[in-house]
Amino acid sequence: MFHNRKVNLNSSDIMILCPECGNILKLQECICQCGFKITKSSGIFNLHPYPEPVLMQPDIQYISYSPFALYYDDNRKIDSKLYASAAATIQPLTVQNSIVLDLGAGTGIIGLNLAKLNIPVITGDISMSMLEICRNRMENENIENIILMKINALHLPFPDQSLDGIVVRALLAHIRNWKRVIKEIRRVLSLRGRLFVIHESSSVTGKDYSSEVWTKYTELIEKQGKTICEKLGASTREALEFIESEDGIIEYSHEPASFNTTTSLDFILKEIQYRSHPSMRLIDKQTHNSAVQELKRLLKKEYGEAYCDLKVCRIVEQHVSSITFPFRS
Ligand SMILES: C[S@@+](CC[C@H](N)C(=O)[O-])C[C@H]1O[C@@H](n2cnc3c(N)ncnc32)[C@H](O)[C@@H]1O
Ligand SMILES: [Zn+2]
Numbered sequence: 001m002f003h004n005r006k007v008n009l010n011s012s013d014i015m016i017l018c019p020e021c022g023n024i025l026k027l028q029e030c031i032c033q034c035g036f037k038i039t040k041s042s043g044i045f046n047l048h049p050y051p052e053p054v055l056m057q058p059d060i061q062y063i064s065y066s067p068f069a070l071y072y073d074d075n076r077k078i079d080s081k082l083y084a085s086a087a088a089t090i091q092p093l094t095v096q097n098s099i100v101l102d103l104g105a106g107t108g109i110i111g112l113n114l115a116k117l118n119i120p121v122i123t124g125d126i127s128m129s130m131l132e133i134c135r136n137r138m139e140n141e142n143i144e145n146i147i148l149m150k151i152n153a154l155h156l157p158f159p160d161q162s163l164d165g166i167v168v169r170a171l172l173a174h175i176r177n178w179k180r181v182i183k184e185i186r187r188v189l190s191l192r193g194r195l196f197v198i199h200e201s202s203s204v205t206g207k208d209y210s211s212e213v214w215t216k217y218t219e220l221i222e223k224q225g226k227t228i229c230e231k232l233g234a235s236t237r238e239a240l241e242f243i244e245s246e247d248g249i250i251e252y253s254h255e256p257a258s259f260n261t262t263t264s265l266d267f268i269l270k271e272i273q274y275r276s277h278p279s280m281r282l283i284d285k286q287t288h289n290s291a292v293q294e295l296k297r298l299l300k301k302e303y304g305e306a307y308c309d310l311k312v313c314r315i316v317e318q319h320v321s322s323i324t325f326p327f328r329s
Pocket of ligand 2: 033
């Protein structure tokens with residue numbers, strides 16, 4: 001089932017749902033009969049032309065990564081072998097010549113690797129800034145068979161049963177109504193289609209600076225009389241349980257692949273600073289900023305000026321589950 005032939009991906013071969021009226025259209029710059037205009041700017045089709053939510057609103061539905069986009073790949077470069085391996089696991093299970101949607105693709109760490117294996121890919125994300133980084137990587141690495149789309153996973157702009165492959169990694173934890181995302185995935189997957197869920201579990205070798213820093217940050221917030229809202233979306237376990245309750249069949253849970261990875265305190269601090277993490281919701285700017293300043297002071301006191309260079313070494317196990325939804329009500 002390996003794909004050796006390069007598939008030319010033509011956007012007008014892709015059918016989409018008009019985000020306004022639900023009409024089925026070809027993906028190209030055009031105006032739907034309802035007046036909705038499909039636009040493409042800097043190579044990205046915009047099928048979700050609405051503002052991204054401001055972080056930390058109590059009713060926030062999802063976490064866009066735009067404020068963090070520039071830093072997102074810092075750490076992913078170190079882990080690049082992880083993503084190439086996930087793509088290699090998925091490739092033989094995809095339907096030949098059909099398109100795979102990398103949903104919540106971010107900077108494209110999975111989608112780009114699938115495309116390198118000659119699988120035509122749609123990278124779909126709600127964050128324009130993340131998609132721009134994905135586009136830059138495509139250009140730099142000369143990867144052609146990708147279509148970039150700004151979309152909302154809660155309202156997928158694809159007709160029923162129109163896709164043969166969808167992959168998600170690190171998405172469902174960032175969306176409050178994650179069950180709806182799974183229902184949308186089920187709706188748009190064909191009967192022969194597969195959903196691939198990638199997730200990692202890790203153990204730390206040596207001192208776990210990372211959890212120490214997160215704990216300290218939480219304590220500093222609580223010291224100011226505030227609490228951190230822990231969770232927005234689902235863990236992979238919860239998601240897989242729900243998928244099964246929605247008639248999804250977990251065909252394979254592939255043998256986890258094991259990797260040694262490293263992250264630095266510098267990256268963890270950036271993650272905290274830019275408030276991209278779901279656990280950082282509902283904290284006002286002032287409380288957050290003073291906790292970050294204090295955190296840096298404490299780290300400097302404890303570990304010296306070079307505290308940013310401290311490394312956290314992990315053994316990461318990567319899990320890929322492939323799922324079908326063969327039954328329809
Ligand atoms: C942790 S990142 C994961 C990115 C990529 N899948 C990876 O594994 O590196 C989460 C991504 O989900 C996107 N996202 C969050 N809510 C979304 C939504 N409702 N629809 C589409 N993408 C969404 C964010 O913008 C972000 O790029
Ligand atoms: Zn329309």
